[in-house]
Every structure is written in structure tokens, then in C-alpha cells.
Amino acid sequence: MSVEKLFDGVGKLAGLLGGLGVLAILAMSSFEIISRYFFGEPTYWSVELSTYVLIAVAYCGAAYAHSLGANVRVTLLLDSLQPPVRRTLETSTAWGSILFVLVASAQTYDFILKNYFNGTKSYIMLVPQWIPNLSIFVGLILLVLAILGEIRRLSGSRPVWRELAAPILFALAILTIVLLGPNPPKLWSGRIDTELAVILVFWMFAILSWSGWRMLLATAAVTVLPAGLFYFGNGLGASSTAALLFALVIASFLIGYRIGFGLGLIAMLSLYFLLPFALPSTIAERAFTSLESFSLTSLPMFVLMGALLVRSGIARELFDTLLKWMGRLPGGIAHAAMGACSVFAAVSGSSIATAATIGGVACPEMIRNGYSPRLAYGSVAAGGTLGILIPPSVPLIIYGTLASVSISKLFIGAMIPGLALTMLFMGVIWLWSVIDREAVPKGDPVPLGVRMNSLKGAVPFALLIASVLGSLYLGVVTPTEAGALGAVMAAVLCLLRGLFSFRLFWAAVLEAVMVTGFILLIVFAASLLTFIFDFLRISQTILAVSTDAGLGPFTVFLILAVFYIVLGMFLDSISLITLTLPVVMPLVLSLGLDPVWFGIVLVLLVEIGLITPPIGLNLFVLQGVGKISLRDVSLGAVPFGTVMVLFLFLLYFVPSLVTWLPELVK
Template sequence: MAVLFSYAQDASLVFTGVLMTVSLLGLLLLGVPVGGTLGMVGLMGLAFTLNNPQLPILADRSWTSINSFTLTAVPAFVLMGTLLVHSGVTVRLFDMLVCWFGRARGGLGHAAIGSSAIFAAVSGSSLATAATLGRVAAPELNSRGYSRRLTYGVVAAGSTLGILVPPSIAMIIYGNTVGAPITVLFVAGVVPGLVLACLFALTILIWSYLSKEAVPEGERYSMGEKFRSTLGVLPFLVLIAAVLGSLYFGIATPTEAGAVGAVAAFAICVAAGRAAPMDIYHALTDTVKVTAFIMLIVVGASIFSWVFDFLRLPRELVSTVTEAELQPWLVMLLLAVFYLLMGTLIESISMMLMTLSVTFPIVVALGFDPIWFGVVLVLLVEIGLITPPVGIVLFILRGLGDVSLRDITLGVIPFILVMLSMLVLLYFFPDIVLWLPEQMEG
């Protein structure tokens, strides 16, 4: 690779850009970790394509990229979600929703979607949501007679709410990368997340009428059982309301809200009797692993994007798109196809950090709102996570249960079509994203 880059010093920008992109994809296909891939390609570009290599800038660039108050929200929210998973509250949450929706047609499916949306509000991760609901909801739906395709389609689709419903780690990364306000991004994701959850529930309802054997009749629960199940998760619901409410009303920054949420999650662990030293040790270890993984990618992406910026590649791409006079809808369609294809191969946060230095200037030059694009981008990369044949969430669910990848794929396709329809809806009606942030500013 170094030999190829040595020939790029006096080459055209197009050749350099293609070389860096091909090198990036080649290393990923070889199994090199994303953070190392980004850093290695950036290092090659820095050493061989610049007339005066500035290698000492690597240390400063690496430190500056993660020395950000905004990014301190990441470990706080990761710790909050990890503690809540260890507390066992996710199981009680699903049981509560089963009580409330159990009698409705497709009630357990609705409960799984509701659990995903609420759990997403604390985990901020689609992969964590898929792994948790795959262990909790999928066996319950199967034991009640739901078809495997519907069961795993619901769990896979519900997991995509993980980085759309705030607080979202991906939105923190996006906002930090492009300079968009994190709190506004969080608020902007609320309405689209709720709309998408409702569309998923509608899909389950339609499925239940088209294939009655796939959705058995639900059980009836007394009002007393419903209220008792609600009391079991009341601290969790209060935590969600406090975190999101403090963000919406501007009482706390995302970092402060995450810190308060982590402390409250620890209190819930104590109350549930899940605060043994080893429980806390495992929660802290998981938090460190996830945070270190994200920060390594941030460092690698900062080096990679700095070389791109120094070579003026984003500026040249913007000029090319502007001079081509392409219609904005066509550019967005091409970007959507690009992200959907990339999403089948690369984890969502990694993909955002790899591409934003190129795609964001194009989107802004076309006049699209950065907040709107943040939500659309999150939705795009989420679809990639469940797109056959190599969506990461599909393999997570395959590893958790005795189910074929074919059944998971057939089950998730209707929900992918719903999400693509949601993208079209957001393009023609951007106020779905922007209305709530405007109310907050007002």
C-alpha cells in the first residue's frame, strides 16, 4: 500500500481520492479493525501525498479529536444502559408491555416494539437492543405461537430504534463531527422515532390479518396485573422521563443528563439487588470496552478526514456536484444507496465517521438542514444493519436463537420497506424532524 501511495504525491485529486477509498475498503475486507484502518490510510496519505509531510501533527490531531466535552456524554450513556441491563429491568419492561398489549391483536409484537423503543432510550445502541430483546422477547413470542419470521423480523426492526430514539450515541458522534448541537439532534429524533415505532406496530397488525396463523390470540390480563407490572418498572420510567425532560427543557447538557442517568441506573441496580461487586465490575468493563472502541474510531477518522480536508477533496466534490447541476433529490437518492450498501458491511458509527467529511459538505451545499440530515443519516445506517445478506443485527439474532438466517431475512423485509418509506416521508415532509426542535427554540 505504501508503494501505491508513493506514486500519488504528484497525481490528480481524483486518483488520490480513489486510492484512499479503495485502500480503506480493501483493509476492511481483510478484517483490519475500523479504527486501525482509518488511521493507517490517513497515515499513508499524510506521509506520501503531502509535499511536506507533517507527521508530528498526528499526536495533536488524535488528542484534539477526543478531548471534547461533547464526547464525555458517550461513556455516561453507555454506563447508564449497561447498568440498566444488569439490573434486569429490561425483562420487567417487556413483561409490563405484554400485560398492557397482550390482549390486542399482535399484542406481543407491539410489546416487543415498545420495549425496543423504550430500551433504546437508555442504551443508545442498536446492537445492544438487538442482543437484549433477542434474549428476552424472541423466546417469549416463539413460546406463545408467533411465527419465527414475524418474531425475528419484529426484534430486528425494533432494534433499529436504538440510535434514532434519544439519547443516541450515534447522534452524539454526528453532532461532534459536524458541529451540530447535540440536544437539538436528540429532540429531532423523538417524533421520527415514535412515528417509525407506530408504523412497525401497524405492520404487525397488517401481518396478523394477512397470516392469521402467524399471530395467535393473546391472553387477557386484569387491571390489577397491569398496574402491578407497571409499578415494577416505575423507577425506570421516571429515569427516562428525567433524562429526556432535562434535555428538552434545557436544564442539563447531554453529558450532565448522562451522568445523572448513570447514577440513577446504579440506584436501580441497588434496589433490584444487582449491585454486587462483580456486577458493577462487569458493567464498568463493558462500558470501557465500548467507549474505547468508539474513541479509537474517532481518532482514526480524525486523521483520515484531516488528510481529505488538507487535499481539498471535499471542496472538489462539492464543486463537481454543484457544477453538474444535479437535482437535490437525485443526489440524496445516490447518497442513500451508498449508505445502504455500506451499512451492510460496516457498523453504523464507523460508517458515519468514515464518510461525513465527504458527504456532509455536499448535503449542506445543496441546502439541506444539518439537523434533518443527521436524523436521515441515522435512519439510513440503521437500515444497513438489518439489510440482508450481511446486516450485523441479523447475525446477532442468528447466534442467539435456533432460527435460520433465511427466516430472519424474510421476516425483516417488510420492516425494511417501511423504513425506506419513512425516508421518503422525511424527504417530502422535513417538519417531521424539525417541528419539535423549533418548538424547543421557540
């Protein structure tokens, strides 16, 4: 087998293992619903086993996502560089990423041995804890190989002996670690153990064998420099340490580290060099405990549901239905696009996916009918932000898990703001049509019979959403079961419409694996930084500073609003939430702010960042879809962004818009 086939096989194997895991979670959740409501016998094992399977899906999914180039990164600086310079940065950060994953895999191996020899078992099913940790180890090894595949693509072909050098060196490193056992001797004041030294040596030889000494120096610059800053900055105050951590994290993103690896590498270096004493075993512990949450199993289920509906072509039919009902109004196509965004958001849970999908359908239609490009693309860019507000919402799932807030209540609390924001966006379109009639032409009337007939495609879709969210809001099912129910109903809907095929279903499963993998890799890496924040009492220090300064809730609200809007221009929602929440949440709770309310406000702030010129991510998505100037998309989004800021203040002064519905279902 050629080396190229080896790396291609890594991605396929990771996708297969992750896909089987997603199907297992779907089967267990469906069985739980049937067993509980049809036979009155709830299972005692589904929660625990689903959680363990999710952990396997997460790390295999991270490897699969990386093989597809889907692990997210900030490309703001990279896009402005010449190709050779960009390739050097991408390659050096990939080698740095391998260092983090190798250390994590070695620590996980030690963790497996300790759990095995200590006989550690779970509380409910008495599952030996080394088993789920073994799936982490396998996933991390696949991730190392997937990153090597990326480096191979960046570096081009080389002689066979060099192609095999890096994999062989890493295999020897793992073998050496196995021989060292779970308690390797300590070196250099106890900060570096023999295990880490072995990894560093083999890692450097691997870089030399594949990329040469110049790349070794470049990689050392993006890894050794942060380590040195941490070592010499040891003993700084909490505020200075927090500033240093955030600065290095943002710098790692800008130079090309993918989000999960940038967070993980900075956290790993902090554990070895910033703390008063090294705590390397924390990496392995967090790799398991950060994802050991049943609420996170809802993530692949809702992604699977959305993927099935997207791939079935229902998005196009939904837009066509709304267009027939709203098309005759001034700005009717834009109204239909906004309505499609709000409904599509309820199944995709992603702003970028919503903007890209509806933008690809609606924007060309508007341009053909004489709409202003600014209105066409600006409205869909804003409509896309509804993807992370209207439930089910992936960021709300992550927020609820990290902040220990009920996901069901977050979904309920998002309903009124999501619908209200949709209506306000439509109000902007109407006002635009009044001010500039030429930019928003009036459409042709559609006969009532044609409009009624178009509902055939929308009614099943509406029933699916109503049944999934309704069963969740009424407390009939858990979020995970609601997602599983939606996935099954989406598959049945595709089948009834003659759109179902095994290829379509498996592609949707793999999409769920990919999205789950890159999101939970970020969650794991961010949890390592959370440990650093907690250990150094950074959150408590910031809380004390704000208290001593006498900052009131509204002042803190304004500071947080500016902070999140600016960072939201550069980072995706998941990265921003996981990175900042450990520091911000204690401050929010100390001010007596409702955590459900803050979750909705936080998502709205991230949404504003997505369409804030000149860097909002949705703006770039729509620019790519329409091949128009970023300036036109940005100017078109400004009125909608202004409305979102005003709506944000409305939520502050009238918090019951968020809290009223959740309080009804206590």
C-alpha cells in the same frame, strides 16, 4: 511473573485506569450539577478536566477493549475462510496495527517533549499540555501490549525467550526513540525520518522472532502495498485520490483490520507517502485534538446508565410488563417486543445491544407461542434499529461532535421520527396478523389487576427516562450532565430494588470504558483521514463536481441514500459516520439542508443498512440469538425495511417532522 500473566495484567491495568477515569467524569459532572443548582456556584474547571480525563479513558479504554477482543472488525470475508487462512490474516493485520500504534506513540512522545520544553498550557486552567498527552502515550503503549496479547493467542505458545523477544524489541525501540529526541534526522527525501526507520527495523525483527519470515512477508503485503500505491499515485486528481483512499480503507476492513486500525494505518501511510510532503506530526496532534471535545464526555455517561439498567435485569421486567398489557392482541408479543425495543433503545443507544437483549427475551417467547419465526426475528431485528435513533443515541453524539451540531437538538429532533417509526413497525405487525392469522396467534387475556400490578417495575424506569431526557430538553443540564444524572439514578434504582452490588456497578463502569475506547479510537483514526481529505481538498472537488453537474437536492438525496444503505450492510454506524461525514457534510450544507435534519436522516439510513439482506449486522445478531437460518431473519425484516425506506422519503418531503421540536427550544 509469567508472560501470560503479563498480557492478562495489561488488560486489567487498562480497564482499571479507564474505570477510574469514568468515575472521575461522573463525579465531576455530578458535582457541577450540585454546585450550580444548589449553591449557585458553577465550576470553571469541570469542562476542561472532564475533557482531559476522557482522552485518558479513550486510549486506556482502547487497550482494554482490545484485550477483550471488542475493537470492532468486519468479518464478512474472514468468516468464509478456512481457519489457517483466517488466522494468518488476523495475525498479519494485528502486526500491521502494531505498526500504526507504535508510530502514533512515537509521535506522541515527541509531542510531549515539545509541549514540555515550550511550556504550552491550556487557556482556562493553565494545565501543562504535556500532561494529557502523557495519558495518550501510556494508553498507546498499553494498546501495543494488548495487540501483542492478541497475536500470542493467535499463534499459540512458544519458548520463553521467544515470548519475551517482541516486548523487549519494542522496549528497545521506545528507548532508541527517547535517545533520538523530538527532532530526529530526516531520511529518503524527507519522507521517512530516523524515528520511523527505527520503528520499522524493530517491528520487522519482532515479527520474525514471534511469527517467522512467512508472516513478515504476509504483513508486508498488507502494509507496503498501500504505501506503494500512495507513493506512485502521488499527484492524482482529487476524485481519483478519494476513490483510492476509500478502496484501500474498505480493503483493509475486508482482510481483517479492526476498524480503528484500518482507518489509522491507511491515514498514516497517506501522511508519509500520498501528500506532496510528509506531515507525520499530524498523528500526535490529531490524537489529542480529535477527542478534545466536552460533548464527547457524554458518551461514557450514557453508556454507563444503559449498562446499569441492562445488568440489573430491568429489560426482562420491562418486556413482561408490556406483554401483560399487549399480549391479548393479535401479535401482542411482537407488539410488546417492539415497545420494549423502543424503550430499551432509550437507555442502550445501541442497535446491536437492543436487538441482542430484547431478542434473547422476546423471540423465544414468540416461538413458544406459535409465532412465525420470520415475524419473531424480523420484528426484533427492525426494533433493534431504534437503538441508534431514539435518544440518547451514541451515533447522534458522534455526528453532533463531528458536524458541530447541538447534541441536545439532535436528541429532540429524533423524538418524533423515533416514536413514529415505532408505531409504523407496530402497524406492520398488525397488518401481518390480518394477512396471516396463523403466523400471529392471539394471546390470552390478562386480568386488569395483574396488569396494574405489573406497572410497579416499569414506572421507576419511565420516570428515570423522563427525568433524564426532560432535564436535557429543557436546557437544565448538558448532555454530559444528563448522562451522569441518568447513571446515578440508575444506580439508585438498582439499589432500591435490591439489585445493586459493587461487582455489578464496576462491571457497568468497565463496559463504559470498553465502548468508549473502541468508539473514540475510530474517531481518532477517522480524524486523520479527515485531515487528508481537507489537505487534498477532496470535499471541495466533489462539491464542485456536483455543482457543475447541476444535481438538485433530491437527486443528491437519492445518491446518498443508496450509498449509505449499501455501505451500512458492511460497516457499523460509528465507522460509517466517521468515515464519510467529512466528505458528505460540505455537500449537504451547500444544498441548504438542515444539519439537524440530515443527522436524523443519516442515522435512519444507517439503520436500514443494519437490516438489509443479506449482510445487515442486526440480521446476523438475531441469527446467532435464535440459531435459525439467515434467510428467515432476512425475509422477516423485509417488510420493516420497506417501511423505513418509505419513511425516509416522508422525512425528505416533510422535514418538519424532525425540525419542528428543535425549533421550539431555540
